Amino acid sequence: MPELDLLIAGGGPAGVMAGLLFARAGCKTLVLEKHADFFRDFRGDTVHPSTLELLRELGLLGAFLKRPHDEIRKLTARVADREIPLADLSHLPVETKFVALMPQWDFLDFLAEEAGHYPTFTLRMEAEVVDLIVEDDHVAGARLKDGEEVRARLTIAADGRSSILREKAGLPKTDLGAPIDVLWFRLPKEKTATNITGGTFGAGTLVVEIDRGDYWQCAYVVPKGAADEIHAAGLDSFRSDVARAAPELGPVVGTLTDWDQVKLLSVSLDRLTRWWRPGLLAIGDAAHAMSPVGGVGINLAIQDAVAAANILAGPLASGRNLDSLLPLVQHRREFPTKVIQAAQKAVHDRVLTPLVVRKAVLTKVPWPLRLFALFPVLRRIPARMVGLGIRREHIRSPDAGLRR
Numbered sequence: 001m002p003e004l005d006l007l008i009a010g011g012g013p014a015g016v017m018a019g020l021l022f023a024r025a026g027c028k029t030l031v032l033e034k035h036a037d038f039f040r041d042f043r044g045d046t047v048h049p050s051t052l053e054l055l056r057e058l059g060l061l062g063a064f065l066k067r068p069h070d071e072i073r074k075l076t077a078r079v080a081d082r083e084i085p086l087a088d089l090s091h092l093p094v095e096t097k098f099v100a101l102m103p104q105w106d107f108l109d110f111l112a113e114e115a116g117h118y119p120t121f122t123l124r125m126e127a128e129v130v131d132l133i134v135e136d137d138h139v140a141g142a143r144l145k146d147g148e149e150v151r152a153r154l155t156i157a158a159d160g161r162s163s164i165l166r167e168k169a170g171l172p173k174t175d176l177g178a179p180i181d182v183l184w185f186r187l188p189k190e191k192t193a194t195n196i197t198g199g200t201f202g203a204g205t206l207v208v209e210i211d212r213g214d215y216w217q218c219a220y221v222v223p224k225g226a227a228d229e230i231h232a233a234g235l236d237s238f239r240s241d242v243a244r245a246a247p248e249l250g251p252v253v254g255t256l257t258d259w260d261q262v263k264l265l266s267v268s269l270d271r272l273t274r275w276w277r278p279g280l281l282a283i284g285d286a287a288h289a290m291s292p293v294g295g296v297g298i299n300l301a302i303q304d305a306v307a308a309a310n311i312l313a314g315p316l317a318s319g320r321n322l323d324s325l326l327p328l329v330q331h332r333r334e335f336p337t338k339v340i341q342a343a344q345k346a347v348h349d350r351v352l353t354p355l356v357v358r359k360a361v362l363t364k365v366p367w368p369l370r371l372f373a374l375f376p377v378l379r380r381i382p383a384r385m386v387g388l389g390i391r392r393e394h395i396r397s398p399d400a401g402l403r404r
């Protein structure tokens with residue numbers, strides 16, 4: 001029998017949350033993360049109400065909210081010079097009626113620190129997994145870049161949308177395609193009394209401006225593969241494009257003085273049709289790469305981790321064979337994944353492709369958006385989809401009482 005119960009490849013939101021929950025249930029757990037720290041390009045800093053609720057159920061919400069963060073309670077679209085309220089989170093049936101904005105590395109540091117209170121939890125940084133160990137058609141662990149072999153009774157692939165483990169495991173995948181990429185950059189702003197996160201729809205352009213207090217985190221949406229052309233046209237041309245797309249950014253766009261300040265984030269939308277094989281389970285983006293539309297990927301990754309722990313942690317801690325239980329995790333999480341990906345694909349096809357790829361010019365507010373302006377009650381629908389998601393998970397995995 002291997003010494004480890006669980007090996008998790010990937011220290012993103014899915015991997016670290018799963019690590020915390022399985023270790024809490026008494027499973028000897030090792031998380032391997034290839035980077036030296038959690039500091040990486042902006043990949044979403046949003047902690048949604050459903051995740052905040054999970055932290056509350058774990059008794060961690062107070063400590064989490066003491067860390068510096070911003071709060072989004074409303075989302076707005078700016079179209080044809082009009083402000084259209086899109087989502088209002090104030091009616092959500094949970095205690096925390098806002099999306100907390102916290103740099104992802106702070107969120108991961110927080111989860112890893114909490115997990116570190118369990119003697120059953122270990123996190124190793126700069127540990128890149130490159131292959132699986134397979135014995136008698138059963139995954140028995142993973143091989144690291146330096147050749148080290150780590151064996152465990154269960155391996156979780158939480159290594160993100162370019163997952164090496166899902167590829168090595170030969171898990172079948174459906175690719176839904178993505179017509180866009182995103183250029184990310186920060187621009188300075190004056191601090192305002194309320195958070196004014198929103199999107200500006202222009203002539204063939206969309207810029208999402210996430211209010212981070214004294215700066216905007218901007219997402220400039222471009223057609224897939226267009227970044228090279230934009231780069232070749234030069235920084236001056238890019239600055240003018242941004243100022244045209246979102247005139248409110250015009251006065252500050254000059255602070256972009258080097259391409260190093262602009263990061264390309266490539267968007268994909270896909271999902272595995274089988275999330276497991278004996279000894280291995282994929283969760284988070286490794287099971288289903290999410291588009292940034294709606295900003296729900298972190299949330300979904302966390303929900304997967306909770307469902308996996310709810311179904312598997314007790315049996316794993318008590319030494320049971322898990323093979324018949326692995327499909328239950330996919331069964332539980334596939335439906336919300338499909339619904340959210342279908343919504344993201346609809347936005348790709350019906351909004352982003354016409355606007356950003358075919359360069360449509362919006363001269364007036366489209367009628368569905370006008371309905372949001374006219375009937376405030378409608379704003380509760382996107383608020384619920386984004387804030388709580390579908391088939392919300394609750395902490396049901398056991399607490400073995402090991403916290404020190």
Ligand SMILES: Cc1cc2nc3c(=O)[nH]c(=O)nc-3n(C[C@H](O)[C@H](O)[C@H](O)COP(=O)(O)OP(=O)(O)OC[C@H]3O[C@@H](n4cnc5c(N)ncnc54)[C@H](O)[C@@H]3O)c2cc1C
Pocket residue numbers: 009010011012013014015032033034035042043044045046127128129130158159160161163164182265266267268283284285286289290291292294295296297298299301
């Ligand atoms: C442009 C863009 C913007 C986004 N914005 C948002 C947003 O605002 N809000 C939101 O909720 N979601 C957003 N998302 C989606 C979100 O980032 C992902 O859905 C979410 O991070 C998935 O979490 P994860 O833990 O499954 O994977 P990841 O966050 O990708 O974590 C995987 C981890 O595994 C590590 N790793 C990879 N390979 C290996 C290996 N071989 N060995 C060891 N470690 C490895 C990586 O370093 C990483 O730490 C965005 C996505 C994109 C592309």
